[in-house]
Amino acid sequence: MGLFLQLLTRGIITGSLYALLGVSWGIIYNTTRTFHFAHGFIYTFASYSILVFTWMSVPLIPSLLLGLFTATLAGCAVEYFAYLPMRKKSASQLSIFLTAMGIMIAGQSLIHLVFGPDSRPLEGFPEHVISLGTVTFTTVDLFTVLLCWIVIVCLFAFLGHTKAGMMIRAVSSNPEKATFIGIDSRRIFVLVFGIGSLLVGIAAFLSTIDKPATPNIGLGALLISFITVFLGGVGRLGGAVLGGIILGIAESLVIMVLPTEYKMMVIFLILFLVVLIKPEGLLGKKIA
Amino acid sequence: MLLEVRNLDVGYQGKQVVFGASLRVDAGEFVALIGHNGAGKTTLLKTICGYLKTGSGDVRYRGEDIRNLSPAVNVKKGLVFVHQEKSLFPNLSVLENLQLAAYAIGKAYNLEQRLKEVYRIFPILKDREKQMANTLSGGQQKQLAVGMAILVEPQLLLLDEPSLGLSPNLVKDLGNVLKEISNMGTAILLVEQNVKMAISLAQRIYVMRTGQIILEDTHENMMKRESLWDLF
Amino acid sequence: MKSGKLIGLIVVCVFMISISFSFTADAKEFKFGQILAMTGSGSWYGMTMERGTGIAIEEINAAGGVKGYNFSYVVEDHKSGLTTPAQNAFRKLTSIDKVSAILSSFSAPTLSIMSMAEQKKIIVFNGGASSPKLMNIPFLHNTRMLGDEILPFTLKYLWDKGYRTMATIYANQTAPISLNDAGKKYWESLGGKVVSEQMHETGATDFTSEASVIKAKNPDIILCPSTGLDVGYVIKAVRKMGIKAPICGTEHSGDMEKVTGDASEGYLFASEFFDVNSDDPWTKTFVAAFKKKFNEDPDFYAANYYELTYILKELVTRVVDKGGDPYDGSLLEKAIWDNPKFKSIYGGYMKFKENGTCEKPVVLFEIKGGKPMVIKKRSG
Ligand SMILES: Nc1ncnc2c1ncn2[C@@H]1O[C@H](COP(=O)(O)OP(=O)(O)OP(=O)(O)O)[C@@H](O)[C@H]1O
Ligand SMILES: [Mg+2]
Numbered sequence: 001m002g003l004f005l006q007l008l009t010r011g012i013i014t015g016s017l018y019a020l021l022g023v024s025w026g027i028i029y030n031t032t033r034t035f036h037f038a039h040g041f042i043y044t045f046a047s048y049s050i051l052v053f054t055w056m057s058v059p060l061i062p063s064l065l066l067g068l069f070t071a072t073l074a075g076c077a078v079e080y081f082a083y084l085p086m087r088k089k090s091a092s093q094l095s096i097f098l099t100a101m102g103i104m105i106a107g108q109s110l111i112h113l114v115f116g117p118d119s120r121p122l123e124g125f126p127e128h129v130i131s132l133g134t135v136t137f138t139t140v141d142l143f144t145v146l147l148c149w150i151v152i153v154c155l156f157a158f159l160g161h162t163k164a165g166m167m168i169r170a171v172s173s174n175p176e177k178a179t180f181i182g183i184d185s186r187r188i189f190v191l192v193f194g195i196g197s198l199l200v201g202i203a204a205f206l207s208t209i210d211k212p213a214t215p216n217i218g219l220g221a222l223l224i225s226f227i228t229v230f231l232g233g234v235g236r237l238g239g240a241v242l243g244g245i246i247l248g249i250a251e252s253l254v255i256m257v258l259p260t261e262y263k264m265m266v267i268f269l270i271l272f273l274v275v276l277i278k279p280e281g282l283l284g285k286k287i288a
Numbered sequence: 289m290l291l292e293v294r295n296l297d298v299g300y301q302g303k304q305v306v307f308g309a310s311l312r313v314d315a316g317e318f319v320a321l322i323g324h325n326g327a328g329k330t331t332l333l334k335t336i337c338g339y340l341k342t343g344s345g346d347v348r349y350r351g352e353d354i355r356n357l358s359p360a361v362n363v364k365k366g367l368v369f370v371h372q373e374k375s376l377f378p379n380l381s382v383l384e385n386l387q388l389a390a391y392a393i394g395k396a397y398n399l400e401q402r403l404k405e406v407y408r409i410f411p412i413l414k415d416r417e418k419q420m421a422n423t424l425s426g427g428q429q430k431q432l433a434v435g436m437a438i439l440v441e442p443q444l445l446l447l448d449e450p451s452l453g454l455s456p457n458l459v460k461d462l463g464n465v466l467k468e469i470s471n472m473g474t475a476i477l478l479v480e481q482n483v484k485m486a487i488s489l490a491q492r493i494y495v496m497r498t499g500q501i502i503l504e505d506t507h508e509n510m511m512k513r514e515s516l517w518d519l520f
Numbered sequence: 521m522k523s524g525k526l527i528g529l530i531v532v533c534v535f536m537i538s539i540s541f542s543f544t545a546d547a548k549e550f551k552f553g554q555i556l557a558m559t560g561s562g563s564w565y566g567m568t569m570e571r572g573t574g575i576a577i578e579e580i581n582a583a584g585g586v587k588g589y590n591f592s593y594v595v596e597d598h599k600s601g602l603t604t605p606a607q608n609a610f611r612k613l614t615s616i617d618k619v620s621a622i623l624s625s626f627s628a629p630t631l632s633i634m635s636m637a638e639q640k641k642i643i644v645f646n647g648g649a650s651s652p653k654l655m656n657i658p659f660l661h662n663t664r665m666l667g668d669e670i671l672p673f674t675l676k677y678l679w680d681k682g683y684r685t686m687a688t689i690y691a692n693q694t695a696p697i698s699l700n701d702a703g704k705k706y707w708e709s710l711g712g713k714v715v716s717e718q719m720h721e722t723g724a725t726d727f728t729s730e731a732s733v734i735k736a737k738n739p740d741i742i743l744c745p746s747t748g749l750d751v752g753y754v755i756k757a758v759r760k761m762g763i764k765a766p767i768c769g770t771e772h773s774g775d776m777e778k779v780t781g782d783a784s785e786g787y788l789f790a791s792e793f794f795d796v797n798s799d800d801p802w803t804k805t806f807v808a809a810f811k812k813k814f815n816e817d818p819d820f821y822a823a824n825y826y827e828l829t830y831i832l833k834e835l836v837t838r839v840v841d842k843g844g845d846p847y848d849g850s851l852l853e854k855a856i857w858d859n860p861k862f863k864s865i866y867g868g869y870m871k872f873k874e875n876g877t878c879e880k881p882v883v884l885f886e887i888k889g890g891k892p893m894v895i896k897k898r899s900g
Contacts, residue, residue: 003736006761010728119749119778127781129762136735136762163391166380170388173379177371180337181436182363182392211725211753212778235379255729261692261721263729 002134007252013141015248016148017203021221022228022240023155024199029226030235031172031192035093037100038078039200040222041107046071046201047213048111051120060124068201075197076190078103084186104218112215119212122205144206151202152241155195159237168192172235200225227271233284242282246270289351290315290444290475291336291367296345298328298335305331306343307499313444313477318470320478320486323496329479330372332496333446336477337369338362349444364393366443372452372479375433378422382413382432385421389436406435409465427458434465444475451482463489487511550589550836550846553596553613553622554825555629560600562626565648565821569625570595572822575809576829586833587840594619603632614640620849621835623828627651634660641849645831647824652695655876659853662877663824663831663870665792667695667745667770668702673882673898674768674790675703675743679710683740683766687716689730689754691746699745699770707743715739722750727757735761742767751787752779759783777890784887792866793883793894794820800867827865834862 028036050067054060082103086096128139159165171178171188178185203221204213228247232239247267254266274282291313298306306328313319323329334340336347338359347355349367359369376385386406390399407414410431416424421432430450437445450466451459463485470476470489480486487493487510495503554573556566577591585591594617596609606629613619614636622637624630625648637644638658646654647663654662686707690696697719704714716737718730731754734742742765744754751769756779758767768788777784796807796817806826810818818826836846838855846852856872864870864880871879885892 003732006732006735007729010732014726014728119775121778121781123781127760129760131762136760138760141760166384166388167391169380169384170377173377174374176339177375177377178392179339180359180363180369180371181389182360182394183388184360211756252729252732255718255733259719260724260727260730261719263721263724 003256004253005133005135007256008249009135009137011249011252012245013137013145013248014252015245016145017206017244018224018228018248019241019244020148020151020199020203020206021225022232022244023152023237024196024203025222025225026229026232026234026237026240027155027159027168027199028192028196029229030237031168032079032083032189033093034079034083035097035100035226036078036083036193036196037097037222038082038103038107039196039225040218041104042071042075042078042197042218043200043204043221044108044111044213044215044218045074046197046204047122047208047217048115048120049201050205050208051122051213054122054124060122064205067205068198071201071204072194072198075193075200079190079193084189104222108215108218115215117215119214121212122208125209140210144210147202147206151199155199156237164191227267230281231271231274233281235285236281236283239281239283246282289313290317290349291477292346292348293332293336294346294348296332296335296343296347298331298340298343298345300331300342304343305499306335308345309496309499309501311477311494311501311504313475315443316470316473316475317492318466318476318478318490319492319494320480320490321494321496322480322483322486325481327496328499329496330448333369333448333477333479337367337446339369360392363440366441367446368437368440368442368444369446370433370437370448370450372448376421376429376436379420381418381420382424383417385432385436386413386439389439393440402439402441406439409438409468410435426453427455430454430458430462431465434462434469438469438474442474444477445469447476447478449479449481451480451485459485548589549592550586550832551592551594551617551619552832553594553609553617553619555596555598555606555609555613555622555624555633557600557625558595558597560602562600565625566595566597566600568819568822569623569648569825571810571814572818572825572827573623573829575806575813575822576826576833579809580829580833586836589836589840589846591829591833593623598624598626598629601626601628603628606630606632607636610636610642614642618847620847621645621832621852623647623825625649627653630654630660631657634658641853643835643849643852645828647828648821652698657876659849660876661856661872663828663880664878665880665882666877667699669877669879670790670792670882671699671703671745671770672706673896674770674788674884675706675710677884677896678741678766678768678788679707679712683712685713685715685737685739686741686743687718687734687737687739687765688714688743689718689720689727689734689746690744691722691750692719693722693747696746700743703743703745720746720750720754722746724750725753727754728760730754731757731761731763734758735763739765741765744769747771748773749776749779752776752784755787756780756783772885772887772892777887782890784890787887788884789892790882790884792820792880793885794818794823794866795883795894798867802863803865803867806865823865827870830865831862 025039046067049070050063053063053066082099083096086099126139130137159169167183167188170183171185175185228243229240232243250270251263251267254263289312294310296306296309297304309332321329338354338357354362386403412428413432413435434450450462466489478486491507493505493510494501556569557563558566573593580591594613596613598606610633613622621643623645625646627649630646630649634657644660650664650666652666654660688700690700707714716734720730742758744751744767755767766786766788770789772789807818835852835855838858839846839851844851860872861869866881868881882898883894884896886895
């Protein structure tokens with residue numbers, strides 16, 4: 001029982017981060033239907049941006065804010081300078097996907113080239129062990145869970161209660177109609193890429209205060225991002241949150257039955273089963 | 289003249305669908321465009337409002353060439369198009385759908401007052417304000433779509449088959465509403481399959497067949513015809 | 521004019537004869553080969569190894585050579601681990617330079633020449649690579665120790681401190697798996713109990729689930745024979761879960777603390793260790809000579825190749841004493857087993873083993889203040 005509670009706690013911590021990753025990619029995919037493979041690069045980029053500012057002896061919090069800002073700009077730039085021109089030329093989904101993959105690989109190599117393969121820790125966040133009965137976690141874990149949920153709640157509030165949020169939902173729910181009532185979907189796209197990149201930057205920050213950054217941290221984050229979205233259901237951001245939590249907890253509890261080597265296999269198995277039984281995802285609506 | 293279309297050719301991927309169509313709508317006028325399935329009516333409307341850019345010909349709105357303008361720009365100029373189907377945001381509430389229509393225009397509206405006006409015309413929408421648009425009945429969805437359009441006080445309303453899927457009673461109600469909108473000074477270009485309704489409402493009628501406009505006549509003349517079947 | 525030319529010719533002839541005399545007079549030469557990484561990404565290894573050999577040869581020749589032989593070497597390049605250049609180098613060294621002994625480096629190039637070496641009876645030494653694949657190959661001797669031979673030293677230390685139960689966690693790769701087996705067997709042979717064994721994916725970074733399981737088993741110590749940063753992530757997760765048990769492993773990568781922060785305090789691992797500050801007299805002279813020549817401390821690669829050159833010197837001595845020809849590699853090979861114990865530059869002695877490895881002085885490190893500190897030594 002102690003082990004179960006402990007693993008469940010770990011699952012919730014991981015799941016919270018996965019949920020944040022999920023909404024960061026989901027908001028982009030749901031709105032623009034772009035398979036934003038380069039999201040993984042933005043993740044790595046955010047992590048290194050924050051690090052670079054701390055190396056210039058900027059304190060942690062301002063470094064975080066500056067890093068998030070540059071990551072947001074980078075996300076917008078990818079949309080504006082890469083995807084948008086392609087969409088204008090009505091390029092196929094596949095060629096946009098390939099471009100995104102190119103950006104991901106090139107960006108990762110560039111970071112590798114500039115900073116080398118070394119692990120780069122982000123220091124300065126106080127880490128202490130907290131024990132509640134049989135359950136143990138750290139201050140970093142606690143902070144991660146809190147920040148993830150604050151950010152997710154803020155995101156949903158923004159989408160639900162602001163003009164811009166409403167327009168984003170409109171574009172994602174009926175893009176053609178959105179154009180006809182005069183919403184400039186290009187702007188909304190850029191906005192959405194900015195928001196998604198900001199969110200993934202926060203996730204990158206949370207993961208870097210826990211584990212050092214390397215040039216290839218982005219791929220794993222990307223995988224989790226879109227798996228949670230497809231698991232939870234395309235078109236419903238709440239689905240990504242649910243998908244993230246389920247994935248985190250499943251990943252953590254797997255060890256009770258299987259060696260952790262099979263963690264990734266279990267994740268894909270879950271995704272496979274869900275897609276098989278309910279192709280539109282857990283919360284997704286049947287596509288008419 | 290509010291809208292003037294001359295010699296419009298439109299096609300999809302090289303296959304021409306509309307051939308040399310010409311029509312006009314005067315300010316405040318109620319015009320109908322009728323024709324069988326696949327005649328090219330929707331294509332024509334989508335071209336007018338700036339959504340389709342293929343093909344050639346002239347589209348002038350208030351004397352200005354709008355062939356290269358986007359629907360978003362045209363909406364701000366008071367040229368509003370209402371889809372045949374999928375004409376609202378299914379995952380948003382009724383109120384949000386209406387608000388969006390106003391926000392997107394970006395003009396300083398007295399939103400409260402406009403909402404009141406829409407709710408006066410479609411009282412049911414007020415009751416369903418908080419409901420998701422995709423949970424409305426077919427008739428209610430049509431009302432919402434038209435409500436969204438008139439909320440922004442358009443000068444020219446392009447309506448694509450608003451009666452589609454409505455029961456005869458509802459069609460009658462809708463007809464009355466359109467009449468009322470027209471009476472308030474909004475010009476309407478109504479595309480319809482429901483010929484009777486279109487002819488009874490419109491001041492002038494165009495008939496379209498396989499991509500061409502084959503007839504233009506007044507309300508009075510059309511009413512006098514014994515049969516319309518020869519037109520199809 | 522004519523007589524002038526003739527005088528010139530005579531002078532040249534006399535000079536040449538005198539030179540050739542001076543060579544044949546007092547010096548036979550013992551020439552051996554080296555196949556190192558002289559170019560490419562590993563060229564730093566080649567450089568430091570050659571420096572070690574070079575200093576040894578200078579010393580040996582300055583002391584009058586070995587039994588009438590002057591020492592020299594020919595170095596060839598395997599381009600940082602390529603097999604074809606290594607094989608070409610081998611052919612050149614054996615057919616043109618006619619060497620009977622080769623100092624090699626890197627696993628792949630070394631392995632690629634071994635079948636030819638056995639055929640031609642050339643003795644090969646490796647002081648750089650530590651792959652277990654290099655074990656049990658005829659004519660190949662490694663002067664690096666393998667992890668599963670070092671591990672018992674660490675475990676014995678913990679056993680003596682009174683710890684009895686152990687949890688292990690190791691990567692799904694050949695070396696960690698065999699190390700885990702070795703560690704488990706040794707621990708059980710002492711009478712200890714292994715309460716949990718977990719294999720993990722190489723390169724994983726989140727080990728909190730594994731750590732949760734370890735925590736539930738509440739072991740006295742934790743063994744993590746994984747490599748690279750995996751160890752760091754394991755340590756981090758274990759400490760994160762509030763587990764206080766000592767953690768030991770088989771290696772410490774220099775950048776591990778970037779992952780663990782101060783969580784790595786107390787981490788234990790044993791290793792062959794070349795201590796530049798050792799008070800062993802031989803070590804002292806070597807370090808001083810190296811420092812004088814290159815203005816920096818030698819690393820263990822330089823030390824290993826320095827040591828290997830002296831091992832060759834000893835072997836040549838043994839062969840010549842028995843009236844043999846040191847250019848016969850099989851005699852060199854045999855000479856090892858006359859007495860497999862050789863003086864070690866690490867201090868004390870090292871011992872060659874039948875399986876191609878060796879026993880060397882081993883030290884136990886503990887991370888203190890973010891740095892490995894020697895807490896216990898064992899001589900070869
Ligand atoms: N996106 C498209 N790509 C290719 N062909 C199209 C496209 N949209 C319409 N068409 C074709 O153009 C022709 C005219 O279609 P359109 O929708 O304009 O007809 P319509 O008069 O509105 O018909 P209905 O009364 O059924 O709505 C049809 O043959 C249709 O198949
Ligand atoms: Mg149509």
